[in-house]
Amino acid sequence: MRGRRALGPSRRLLQRRQRILYLLIELIHLRKEYDDLVAVQDLNLSIPQGEIFGLIGPNGAGKTTTIRMACGLLAPTTGRALVNGIDVSEEPERAQQLLGYLSDFFALYDDLKVWEYLDYFAHAYKMNESEIPARVSEAIAQVSLEVKRDAMIRGLSRGMKQRLGIARSIIHRPKLLLLDEPASGLDPKARLELRNLLRSLRDQGSTILISSHILTELEGFCTSIGIMEKGRMVRSGRIEEVTAAENLARDMRISWLGDASGALEEKLRGHADVSNLQLSTGDATFQFAGSDEEMAALLASLVSAGVRVKTFAEVKQTVEDLYMRLSRHEVM
Amino acid sequence: MWKFWRNPEFVRHKRAELRPARALMVAVVVVFIAALIGLACWSERQEMLETAQRNAQRLGGQWVPYAEKVRRENPRETWLLLCRWLVGLQAGLVPFWSMFMCAQAVSGERDRRTWDFQRTTSLTAAEITLGKVLGEPILGYFAALCVLPITIWAGVAGGISFWSLLAGYVGLFAGALFLGLSGLWLSTMLESRSRGVGLIGALFVFCLMMGTYAFAASWFPGLAGFSPVAGLHSILGIKLVEAREVTPMLFGHEVPWVLVSLLLYASFGAWITIMILRNLKRDYSELRPLSRWQVVGCVAFLNFMFYALFSRNGEVVKSDELASFMVAVNGAILFLVGLGSLTPLERLKVWWRERAEGTANMFSENGLPWPWLLLSGVVAYAFMVWDILAWRMALDFHSRSLRTAALELLVVLIFITRDILFIQWCTLTRLRQPVLKGVLFLCLYYATAGVVIAISSISGEAAAVSAMNLLTPFGIFDPRSEWGHSAISTYGGMALQVGLIAMILVAISNRLGRPSLVPAVSEG
Numbered sequence: 001m002r003g004r005r006a007l008g009p010s011r012r013l014l015q016r017r018q019r020i021l022y023l024l025i026e027l028i029h030l031r032k033e034y035d036d037l038v039a040v041q042d043l044n045l046s047i048p049q050g051e052i053f054g055l056i057g058p059n060g061a062g063k064t065t066t067i068r069m070a071c072g073l074l075a076p077t078t079g080r081a082l083v084n085g086i087d088v089s090e091e092p093e094r095a096q097q098l099l100g101y102l103s104d105f106f107a108l109y110d111d112l113k114v115w116e117y118l119d120y121f122a123h124a125y126k127m128n129e130s131e132i133p134a135r136v137s138e139a140i141a142q143v144s145l146e147v148k149r150d151a152m153i154r155g156l157s158r159g160m161k162q163r164l165g166i167a168r169s170i171i172h173r174p175k176l177l178l179l180d181e182p183a184s185g186l187d188p189k190a191r192l193e194l195r196n197l198l199r200s201l202r203d204q205g206s207t208i209l210i211s212s213h214i215l216t217e218l219e220g221f222c223t224s225i226g227i228m229e230k231g232r233m234v235r236s237g238r239i240e241e242v243t244a245a246e247n248l249a250r251d252m253r254i255s256w257l258g259d260a261s262g263a264l265e266e267k268l269r270g271h272a273d274v275s276n277l278q279l280s281t282g283d284a285t286f287q288f289a290g291s292d293e294e295m296a297a298l299l300a301s302l303v304s305a306g307v308r309v310k311t312f313a314e315v316k317q318t319v320e321d322l323y324m325r326l327s328r329h330e331v332m
Numbered sequence: 333m334w335k336f337w338r339n340p341e342f343v344r345h346k347r348a349e350l351r352p353a354r355a356l357m358v359a360v361v362v363v364f365i366a367a368l369i370g371l372a373c374w375s376e377r378q379e380m381l382e383t384a385q386r387n388a389q390r391l392g393g394q395w396v397p398y399a400e401k402v403r404r405e406n407p408r409e410t411w412l413l414l415c416r417w418l419v420g421l422q423a424g425l426v427p428f429w430s431m432f433m434c435a436q437a438v439s440g441e442r443d444r445r446t447w448d449f450q451r452t453t454s455l456t457a458a459e460i461t462l463g464k465v466l467g468e469p470i471l472g473y474f475a476a477l478c479v480l481p482i483t484i485w486a487g488v489a490g491g492i493s494f495w496s497l498l499a500g501y502v503g504l505f506a507g508a509l510f511l512g513l514s515g516l517w518l519s520t521m522l523e524s525r526s527r528g529v530g531l532i533g534a535l536f537v538f539c540l541m542m543g544t545y546a547f548a549a550s551w552f553p554g555l556a557g558f559s560p561v562a563g564l565h566s567i568l569g570i571k572l573v574e575a576r577e578v579t580p581m582l583f584g585h586e587v588p589w590v591l592v593s594l595l596l597y598a599s600f601g602a603w604i605t606i607m608i609l610r611n612l613k614r615d616y617s618e619l620r621p622l623s624r625w626q627v628v629g630c631v632a633f634l635n636f637m638f639y640a641l642f643s644r645n646g647e648v649v650k651s652d653e654l655a656s657f658m659v660a661v662n663g664a665i666l667f668l669v670g671l672g673s674l675t676p677l678e679r680l681k682v683w684w685r686e687r688a689e690g691t692a693n694m695f696s697e698n699g700l701p702w703p704w705l706l707l708s709g710v711v712a713y714a715f716m717v718w719d720i721l722a723w724r725m726a727l728d729f730h731s732r733s734l735r736t737a738a739l740e741l742l743v744v745l746i747f748i749t750r751d752i753l754f755i756q757w758c759t760l761t762r763l764r765q766p767v768l769k770g771v772l773f774l775c776l777y778y779a780t781a782g783v784v785i786a787i788s789s790i791s792g793e794a795a796a797v798s799a800m801n802l803l804t805p806f807g808i809f810d811p812r813s814e815w816g817h818s819a820i821s822t823y824g825g826m827a828l829q830v831g832l833i834a835m836i837l838v839a840i841s842n843r844l845g846r847p848s849l850v851p852a853v854s855e856g
């Protein structure tokens with residue numbers, strides 16, 4: 001703060017403008033209290049344009065609360081939420097025009113037809129009158145509901161309603177999508193379609209914040225993640241960065257031929273960088289905190305000690321592993 | 333914004349409620365019912381005519397010209413009867429339907445979990461309000477539209493001028509809109525769980541509105557203009573007060589009912605609109621009906637309305653009676669605006685922290701309501717003095733009444749401050765529906781006080797008066813209480829209540845000083 005204050009006014013303006021253009025959503029010292037409970041505290045988060053941000057955390061971590069504050073449904077106790085540089089609590093309508101929101105539990109207007117529902121929201125988001133009919137058809141196609149276009153919503157299945165909810169949240173081509181558990185109730189095929197849809201939206205320039213429990217859902221698809229726990233953001237950033245930061249202790253798996261457990265155990269237990277060794281017949285897992293160089297040296301020393309190493313590999317970390325380790329405070 | 337037929341929320345209701353098949357059915361049913369009523373009217377008049385003619389044949393004499401008159405006037409009277417029935421039914425049903433539907437508008441959407449989606453669209457609160465107030469009861473408006481031509485036709489054929497019919501309809505429609513707004517406001521204040529309470533509340537407000545025509549005989553006859561019946565009473569052929577015509581007074585001048593109704597609907601509707609617009613897009617936990625200055629403004633407005641609508645109604649009015657009456661009414665007003673200015677716990681805690689840091693003071697928006705309540709009391713008194721002085725010529729005026737009124741208002745204000753702070757304290761506990769429960773506790777308190785007073789009256793009137801002064805604000809309205817033996821208990825009661833207020837304030841600050849918890853997280 002102090003550093004920025006020292007900058008000249010024009011420079012500061014320029015920096016600010018750059019930041020506004022770049023960061024689509026910015027949560028600043030966000031805090032939310034319910035009665036005596038602090039559901040979210042001192043949460044800072046900024047997501048640049050074009051990211052797919054996965055928000056993960058155990059039940060009650062404050063994900064839904066955070067998302068609801070970001071889209072102006074809840075007023076933060078203190079702190080600010082900016083969407084594309086617009087303060088959500090000061091100019092809610094302007095900010096909401098830029099964002100699409102899908103809540104974890106929702107319902108649709110049962111007494112409307114599918115197209116009428118989307119038409120309603122297209123008007124409610126103040127889209128251009130002339131482009132609405134085409135956009136409604138397009139959105140219906142994007143969630144593969146063409147056959148139900150003229151059906152009453154009350155007759156749709158749970159998954160179809162979920163799809164319609166997704167269509168609703170993208171109808172106005174929002175720059176920012178906030179999705180709270182969007183895949184619940186979808187069949188595997190629809191999940192795949194949802195991923196593809198979100199990817200294509202990202203390619204068209206949308207930024208997406210998605211909260212989910214099902215971590216495999218986010219695998220290979222999110223570009224950054226944030227892990228929440230007890231109302232705090234424990235880690236956040238691009239996946240590579242977060243993984244790299246945690247890679248200090250890598251999961252290793254080793255397997256060998258013959259009976260060499262004695263020598264192996266002695267070597268590994270004696271090594272300063274090895275922890276959590278778990279031995280079974282013919283293979284073992286452990287965590288290794290050293291560098292690549294040291295890893296190679298360890299392998300060489302094992303081989304030279306007469307262990308007939310069959311495989312010696314680093315277990316690739318999935319989002320799930322990362323999450324499990326972080327949420328068990330292993331790295332805190 | 334004003335093109336309501338293009339308002340998305342209105343269009344949504346129109347689409348959902350008025351699908352062609354349904355609209356056709358409603359139209360047919362409504363016209364059919366109108367026809368049935370028409371038949372009933374016709375047969376009633378026919379029977380009257382036949383009786384008159386039979387009597388003329390049998391008895392002769394003055395029955396003959398009477399029968400002739402009835403025969404001549406029969407078509408006109410039949411149409412008039414039909415028109416009255418139709419107008420009466422509409423005056424009852426359309427406003428009720430409007431309120432009934434709007435009273436479930438927001439709470440119903442909260443219940444069905446569609447509300448969050450609507451709140452995240454770029455529709456402004458004003459647009460949603462307009463769409464809902466016109467859209468929710470659209471079926472009722474449509475039905476009324478279907479009978480409109482029949483009613484006008486019947487009215488004109490029945491000898492009522494087109495313009496008075498039109499004025500009646502304008503008043504009726506404005507009343508329906510006003511009730512719709514009130515219903516919408518009620519529903520924003522209700523959490524989904526209490527839908528039943530909402531309906532009962534709506535019914536209560538509706539009956540209250542219909543019943544306001546009882547004000548026709550009071551010092552403020554204009555207030556009867558709230559009732560849709562007031563504007564229509566000449567069309568309906570009824571009298572508001574037995575045996576005499578009442579005309580409402582505005583600043584001491586007679587004005588037509590429709591005008592008073594429109595004025596009331598517009599001005600009170602504006603306040604309701606302010607409350608709705610402030611809160612509609614907020615989360616339930618963050619509702620705050622009025623801002624601090626709006627509370628003061630609201631008290632001033634209501635007192636101004638009393639000034640505007642006062643009428644002697646041909647009686648001699650004593651200034652101290654009028655002053656006592658206005659103190660009592662202001663008590664109710666202050667209690668209601670006090671309820672409207674309660675601060676949610678979350679904001680109160682922020683205020684508490686800011687105050688510790690020195691960035692907020694007692695008068696802050698998020699602070700406790702009592703400083704503003706006191707200010708409202710002062711404003712109410714100022715307006716009251718002004719009202720009474722302005723009407724001095726029309727009253728049996730004594731300057732003593734202003735002093736008495738000041739003391740009365742002070743006592744009332746202290747009790748109300750205590751009650752509001754008590755309810756504020758309730759909102760800090762973990763009670764569900766704390767405001768409702770707080771009000772119930774207060775009712776319990778006053779019932780207990782009543783019992784205590786009744787018991788102490790066994791040992792003499794003086795004891796009863798003392799108990800009343802100590803425990804309730806009602807003793808002060810007893811004209812003997814200012815001086816003499818009950819003065820001690822009056823001041824004693826005030827001191828007692830101030831002590832209680834201090835205790836509640838201590839309890840509130842203890843509660844606010846408590847540290848917050850971090851959530852217990854289940855391992856996911």
Ligand SMILES: Nc1ncnc2c1ncn2[C@@H]1O[C@H](COP(=O)(O)OP(=O)(O)OP(=O)(O)O)[C@@H](O)[C@H]1O
Pocket residue numbers: 034035037039057058059060061062063064065066104851852
């Ligand atoms: N309206 C409310 N009133 C009181 N406490 C609440 C309310 N909503 C949420 N909480 C509390 O706030 C905390 C965070 O809740 P939140 O719904 O944000 O969690 P979440 O991360 O979305 O959980 P989940 O994974 O189960 O959806 C929880 O401890 C919850 O009990």
Ligand SMILES: [Mg+2]
Pocket residue numbers: 063064065104180
């Ligand atoms: Mg959640």
